[in-house]
Amino acid sequence: MSLKRILVTGGAGFLGSHLCDRLVARGHDVICLDNFFTSQKSNVAHLLGKPNFELIRHDVVHPIWLEVDEIYNMACPAAPGHYQYNPIKTMKTSVMGAINVLGMAKRCRAKVLQASTSEIYGDPEVHPQPETYKGSVNTLGPRACYDEGKRAAETLFMDYHRSNGVNVRIVRIFNTYGPRMHPYDGRVVSNFIRQALRGEDITIFGEGKQTRSFCYVDDLVEGIIRMMDGPDDFIGPVNLGNPDEFTIRELAELVIEQTGAKGRLVFRPLPADDPMQRQPVIDLARRRLGWEPTVKLRDGLRRTIEFFRSVDMSEYRAPTPNY
Numbered sequence: 001m002s003l004k005r006i007l008v009t010g011g012a013g014f015l016g017s018h019l020c021d022r023l024v025a026r027g028h029d030v031i032c033l034d035n036f037f038t039s040q041k042s043n044v045a046h047l048l049g050k051p052n053f054e055l056i057r058h059d060v061v062h063p064i065w066l067e068v069d070e071i072y073n074m075a076c077p078a079a080p081g082h083y084q085y086n087p088i089k090t091m092k093t094s095v096m097g098a099i100n101v102l103g104m105a106k107r108c109r110a111k112v113l114q115a116s117t118s119e120i121y122g123d124p125e126v127h128p129q130p131e132t133y134k135g136s137v138n139t140l141g142p143r144a145c146y147d148e149g150k151r152a153a154e155t156l157f158m159d160y161h162r163s164n165g166v167n168v169r170i171v172r173i174f175n176t177y178g179p180r181m182h183p184y185d186g187r188v189v190s191n192f193i194r195q196a197l198r199g200e201d202i203t204i205f206g207e208g209k210q211t212r213s214f215c216y217v218d219d220l221v222e223g224i225i226r227m228m229d230g231p232d233d234f235i236g237p238v239n240l241g242n243p244d245e246f247t248i249r250e251l252a253e254l255v256i257e258q259t260g261a262k263g264r265l266v267f268r269p270l271p272a273d274d275p276m277q278r279q280p281v282i283d284l285a286r287r288r289l290g291w292e293p294t295v296k297l298r299d300g301l302r303r304t305i306e307f308f309r310s311v312d313m314s315e316y317r318a319p320t321p322n323y
């Protein structure tokens with residue numbers, strides 16, 4: 001295997017930091033770029049002394065000149081509470097960030113992978129969701145800054161590919177969880193575990209009948225790397241996620257069982273445009289990448305709960321105002 005210079009934007013975040021771990025362990029020369037909007041250095045502190053790891057504080061909205069062979073474009077707040085905190089900035093991050101990494105890839109003749117999302121399917125009328133489904137997003141709602149930003153980024157990736165011959169990859173990531181999630185990001189797994197460990201009530205939005213399919217982070221990172229390393233005639237988009245589907249109520253009950261929590265289930269209003277169901281069709285990833293998830297929700301939750309028990313939650317902060 002040849003060693004490469006690899007840029008990971010958003011590399012200090014939840015997924016980005018696990019990706020950096022894997023790439024550094026393989027011996028690649030890894031540049032982690034992040035503005036720490038929704039993350040903190042502690043996610044990559046263990047990599048800082050390594051000769052093949054470099055950390056740059058930078059915002060992807062602004063151009064940067066680096067010489068690289070591959071780019072994983074992970075920079076973007078991903079949790080609803082984080083991306084709605086400053087929705088205009090979220091859209092800028094997706095769109096300007098995509099233009100900047102694509103420009104860099106064009107100049108360096110680098111390969112560039114976009115971390116897209118199941119959110120591009122919106123509140124889907126087709127279930128489960130194959131890559132051919134074009135989606136149902138409310139362009140006017142509070143989730144649109146994220147969903148439409150990611151849709152525009154996919155468009156930019158395809159246009160740079162067609163117009164400029166840039167070697168691209170697009171992965172559509174479904175709900176992923178695991179150690180290093182931000183305990184206050186408001187996502188369902190982090191919320192339920194944090195609440196359970198503190199003996200607080202578990203907040204279910206709506207009746208908890210909506211579904212999600214949860215992928216453990218190690219499985220997801222393996223899929224992303226396979227996609228980057230795969231043949232140039234397979235650029236995606238490809239769904240990456242775990243097809244095991246659970247209601248939010250089932251998830252709450254599993255977290256209570258695994259933590260021995262004392263809190264009760266309490267029901268809160270369902271947020272606007274909250275998708276009612278979500279489950280990936282992963283036949284394409286199975287066929288073209290030989291990839292499928294291996295970690296069951298029960299096992300992944302156990303490892304995530306261990307992580308939440310091990311950290312000092314007071315060290316985490318809300319997103320930085322960033323205009």
Ligand code: NAD
Binds near residue numbers: 009073075118172
């Ligand atoms: P995260 O918030 O932990 O990571 C995002 C990282 O990007 C953070 O470190 C943040 O500080 C950084 N960032 C944000 N704006 C930036 C900017 N303008 N310039 C530089 N850095 C910036 O979220 P995550 O779950 O690790 O998500 C990583 C990527 O994967 C995101 O692009 C997200 O949209 C995508 N994704 C994640 C999931 C999931 O379930 N985790 C699902 C679908 C897609």
Ligand code: UDP
Binds near residue numbers: 189191203208274
């Ligand atoms: N959710 C919930 N309680 C919480 C946080 C989230 O019931 O404390 C619900 C939320 O309404 C959604 C699902 O859990 O239906 C997943 O939410 P998350 O924010 O994790 O991801 P997304 O909606 O982007 O898939």
